[in-house]
Amino acid sequence: MKATIRSVAKLAGVAPSTVSHYLNQTAPLSAATAKNVEQAIAALNYRVNLGARNLRLRKTNSIGVVIPNITSPFFGEIAAVMENKLWEKGFQTLLCISERSPERELSQVAHLVSRQVDGILLVYCSQKSRVAETLKNISVPVVFVDRRVPDQYSVCTDNFLGGRLAARHLATLGHRVIGLLCGEPSVENVAERIEGFELELRRFGLEVPEAYKVKGRQDLQLGLRITDLLQLEPRPTAIFATNDIVAIGAWRKLVESGFRIPRDISIVGFDDIAVSRFLVPPLTTVAQPSREIGGKAVELLIDLVQAGDSVKPPENVILAPTLQVRGSTAPLKKGGVDGKAIDGRLPQKTKSVSQHKSRRPSTNG
Amino acid sequence: MKATIRSVAKLAGVAPSTVSHYLNQTAPLSAATAKNVEQAIAALNYRVNLGARNLRLRKTNSIGVVIPNITSPFFGEIAAVMENKLWEKGFQTLLCISERSPERELSQVAHLVSRQVDGILLVYCSQKSRVAETLKNISVPVVFVDRRVPDQYSVCTDNFLGGRLAARHLATLGHRVIGLLCGEPSVENVAERIEGFELELRRFGLEVPEAYKVKGRQDLQLGLRITDLLQLEPRPTAIFATNDIVAIGAWRKLVESGFRIPRDISIVGFDDIAVSRFLVPPLTTVAQPSREIGGKAVELLIDLVQAGDSVKPPENVILAPTLQVRGSTAPLKKGGVDGKAIDGRLPQKTKSVSQHKSRRPSTNG
DNA sequence: TTGAAAGCGCTAACAC
């Protein structure tokens, strides 16, 4: 049988409350009894039952983390940062992966509440309205992550600014014909990125015609559809993808098709996932401050948890992304569009010699 | 105040046990009382307190997962698979990231036990001996993941076989001069991969001289050190890296330096992380059965949890990896070593025309 | 400085 505070007390010849005092240093014990208790604990290999303690204290020192997935690098990093910070602050992480299922997400939140978590960090995937409704019946503090919810606590990236950064970068490089690989605009974060991107472009007197926008689910497949853009006339000289996975899909298709990045075409992503740096050339991208997001969200939640009644008013923390300029973008070549074109699946290199020659002068010199 | 089973009982005009029976369907209730209870629950927005229930039942339906990190794709996928399967089986995941700190890992395990988890899934990072010792004082079932521990339950990849698969692939492609980018052999998994690799090579009458082995921590940096191998004479025509991250480091350095993969050099990785497929050319690699590992580990643990006293004897489940042949490997070119060499940081292409010509026949035809 | 007793919210005999 597992040792309890009673069995320890009995062996030490003291009362259970004395053992409790010893454990929690909530009353001074005589050196003799302290030693007795200590020995009894060691002898029985006693470990406090946190479940029982939590029941009594009405506090579990645990936080629920609900997230669509953790294999995607962005969410994975956020989850990792959260767990780390929570552990350091003495909280256990109860992880729930919703797998982008609204039903699952809702039942996970309900379950966590039932488990008496002290708070919840939520990257929701359901409708904003539905989430808000669910929360009315919930008594524990919730901090929304990577989603902004009015009148609630939330921490997220300034996606609008991110879009603007990307646009400004491409525009100042001289690009005038720009294509867009964008996720579904129903996703708020995506919509904001596009909005920011287009607004900033307009400041440069530019715009992206509808034909130059490829839309779909934000995954690798969407990136591969860059072929659609490559057939347009004039061909875009730069691409903005609303996340790095999409950008990598495009990058891959371009490299496979014999295009040279950034000489033939520049490409900007969003997120700055770890892979982006590995590519050759590495991807220029708008870096989400994922560490800051996770860290700030935990801090905010713990504040809330510890606030008791003196809760501060809802707060939407919006953190600025930063542009990571790397090898996948370059100034527009003078002389306009080169001779490359996509013909079915295979590129036909109508070599314009002058261009091929000037590649990587240092290796050919 | 939060609703309890008592407050519900009072409102419904019944005894607390009746409410409990209603909740757990542990006794038939008359339709009338059932409805009463139901209404009271709804009126008070009552949710069962799982902490209290768990205390009473001495079962928490929770499993601790301790893992070195989750941002590395391999561990991330394993963690994700586990959480999913655990959730489906009705268990909550308590996530602990050890960040490769043995002390932290140990205290996390202790903490989980204190929280009365029903079992632990452990990818340990400390010494095997230390872990084994810790476990002696632990009463909950533990399943080791990605590590083999004699006389304990464990699930892992057949790393030895993985090494052999890589070797056989390269050898049958005709490669004779092969380099190794290997993690520290003190890591058991790494040692096994190398062992298997070299054993299989010997069957082909081949071996890897010490000079052709670059050793270090398994990260991107190690891969970049492929430059050391490229300066050897004869230059290796193929490389085996003990994981994909290292392989990608090498891949990157090769591409940057103007080498063509697989024409100039073939490269094989280990793990099959998602990125590997994105590269151009995509990486040939030994795929770990990460989904199977995670799934099997959960099944084994749940069996153990539910077994009670009829525990089955310790079992080391070893799952076979599979070779994913992709674009980064190709048959050795006849004519032996080509003329490339590393001169400082930049490669000098002493083009041997016959080789350049036959590249990618489909695009040149 | 230590102990007795009550109770956190729940379940499960066992009566009725």
Next chain:
DNA sequence: GTGTTAGCGCTTTCAA
């Protein structure tokens, strides 16, 4: 069918 009662293992007044 339903209620009474006794804990699960812990903390915490309050008294001694």
